[in-house]
Amino acid sequence: MxxxxxxxxxxxxxxxxxxxxxxxxxxxxxxxxxxxxxxxxxxxxxxxxxxxxxxxxxxxxxxxxxxxxxxxxxxxxxxxxxxxxxxxxxxxxxxxxxxxxxxxxxxxxxxxxxxxxxxxxxxxxxxxxxxxxxxxxxxxLPCAAVTAWHGLITRGGMGKADTLLVQGTGGVALFGLQFAAALGARAIVISSSDDKLARARAMGASILINYRDTPDWDAAVMKATDGQGATHVLELGGPGTYDRSLRSVASGGKIVQIGVLTGFGPKPDLARLQWENADIIGVTVGSAEHFTAMNRFLTEHSIHxxxxxxxxxxxxxxxxxxxxxxxxxxxxxxxx
Ligand SMILES: NC(=O)c1ccc[n+]([C@@H]2O[C@H](COP(=O)([O-])OP(=O)(O)OC[C@H]3O[C@@H](n4cnc5c(N)ncnc54)[C@H](OP(=O)(O)O)[C@@H]3O)[C@@H](O)[C@H]2O)c1
Incomplete structure (x- = not known):
């Protein structure tokens, strides 16, 4: 073969x-x-x-x-x-x-x-x-989609009243955006490209930030959410994004720690986590059981x-x- x-x-x-x-x-x-x-x-x-x-x-x-x-x-x-x-x-x-x-x-x-x-x-x-x-x-589906599902839904409990922040427009990020859109949650996307942001808007994201033009995108997230921040942050960047993720998370929110796009070993200042009563959820993909549960959701919401x-x-x-x-x-x- x-x-x-x-x-x-x-x-x-x-x-x-x-x-x-x-x-x-x-x-x-x-x-x-x-x-x-x-x-x-x-x-x-x-x-x-x-x-x-x-x-x-x-x-x-x-x-x-x-x-x-x-x-x-x-x-x-x-x-x-x-x-x-x-x-x-x-x-x-x-x-x-x-x-x-x-x-x-x-x-x-x-x-x-x-x-x-x-x-x-x-x-x-x-x-x-x-x-x-x-x-x-x-x-x-097996890696990117199950990772986003396990972190945001199984462990993160994301629902209609929540605000999701995703970094970039790769595999994990867009599955996260699709889950948020299906649940009726608000979604924020940061990307290097205005064209990609336009496509993310068409998928249901309502707050779009170009991280090249706006390197302090955490401040832009706070401004766009009236100082509230995101209840769920898909942390995909690692050391290059982690501190801004911490500054973007809402009180009582969750950082779903997944990615290494800018390298390994984030050394973030975790002080804000304590003051905001926020959590970090560490994720390594998920189980066959998570995959099956996610497939039911994909079917129910006709997600492609x-x-x-x-x-x-x-x-x-x-x-x-x-x-x-x-x-x-x-x-x-x-x-x-
Ligand atoms: N822990 C786990 O179990 C697990 C599972 C799956 C994936 N991951 C990790 O999650 C990350 C994403 O994986 P993927 O397969 O979805 O990647 P991918 O499809 O290759 O997505 C990469 C995209 O991320 C965006 N990006 C790159 N650098 C960025 C930065 N500094 N700030 C914000 N966005 C940035 C870019 O989007 P734009 O072009 O829109 O800017 C880029 O196109 C990787 O680090 C991967 O190793 C971990």
Whole structure:
């Protein structure tokens, strides 16, 4: 079968076409014919570490969707022909997070990912694809959408009376915006691009701030909300945005700490958190149970993920380059 793998010796590209033996499902496992896989910022970080021992030779991309092709013995919940997506952590099925789930992240340094024609996974690591979504749309959900859902809804309890602030117009941010719009909550978007802000407005955002033109966007958030701030902040930037996120959060609000777009290791001044009685919610994607609950919401509200561009399998390196350019709005997908 055709696949890509990371090759630490291949120089700048580091993503190489390969042929692998089509895997056979053992007891309790399912083989999926992958129809589409999507990219996340994490996949760029991993590509850049392709030369590190664990990543070398791994099939990349955590996110993918397709059709059940064969099932092993003891599999009762899936049949050939079922439309499924893989959950980000193979082993986080339900309940609270455990550190032991980390090595089961697909497309990481210990597990192969979805950029292959066929993938075998435990039956418990799959979720049904909502009927109203195409395979391309479903492939965008496992990382970005589940992260926004878990942080904002499951843990954050966001509702109609809330105000959400999202940073940028990438995958996680636009899912957050779509959830807020579906709930009737107010949404604030900051972006480097006026064109992208116009598109965010069309999706339901009512406060739009260009962070290039307005570097002190936290002050602009406060002004636009009459000094109240945002009840929910999707913190995607890390060190370059964290202090402004803290200055944008409302009294009793929540910072959903997710991202590393400007680097790792924020060292924010947390004093305001105490004075505003605000919380930080740390998030690492979510479980298959979160994914299933989110899919019900997507179905109920007829939400379609925002897909920026779809690439053919042969063009996967171009898809990575497009993500790195930062010019995308929403998700980038590769079809198989
Ligand atoms: N903790 C977790 O479990 C988890 C899960 C998923 C993602 N993440 C992290 O969340 C972040 C977003 O991931 P993603 O896949 O959604 O990324 P993405 O699709 O690549 O989105 C990147 C966008 O972020 C915006 N951006 C970049 N620098 C910014 C800055 N300094 N201030 C504000 N916006 C900025 C830009 O939007 P504009 O062009 O509109 O400015 C850029 O296009 C990444 O750091 C990723 O690693 C973490």
């Amino acid at each position: 055709k696949a890509y793998h990371l090759n630490g010796h291949a120089g700048a590209g580091r993503l190489m076409r390969t042929d692998l033996i089509k895997p056979e499902p053992a007891g309790g496992e399912v083989r999926i014919r992958v129809e589409a896989a999507s990219l996340n910022y994490r996949d760029l970080l991993i590509l850049d570490r392709a030369g590190d021992g664990g990543f070398d030779g791994r099939v990349p991309l955590s996110d993918g969707a397709g059709i059940v092709d064969a099932v092993g013995s003891d599999v009762v919940q899936w049949r050939p022909g079922d439309r499924v997506a893989a959950s980000f952590f193979r082993d986080w099925i339900s309940g609270p997070f455990k550190a032991s789930y980390v090595p089961s992240a697909l497309g990481g340094n210990t597990m192969d990912g979805m950029l292959a024609e066929y993938v075998v996974l435990p039956a418990t690591a799959l979720v049904s694809v909502p009927e109203h979504l195409s395979a391309v749309e479903a492939a965008t 993920p925002i897909v920026d561009r779809v690439y053919d399998f042969d063009e996967a390196p171009e898809a990575f380059a497009h993500l790195r350019s930062g010019s995308h709005f929403g998700k980038i997908v590769v079809t198989l």
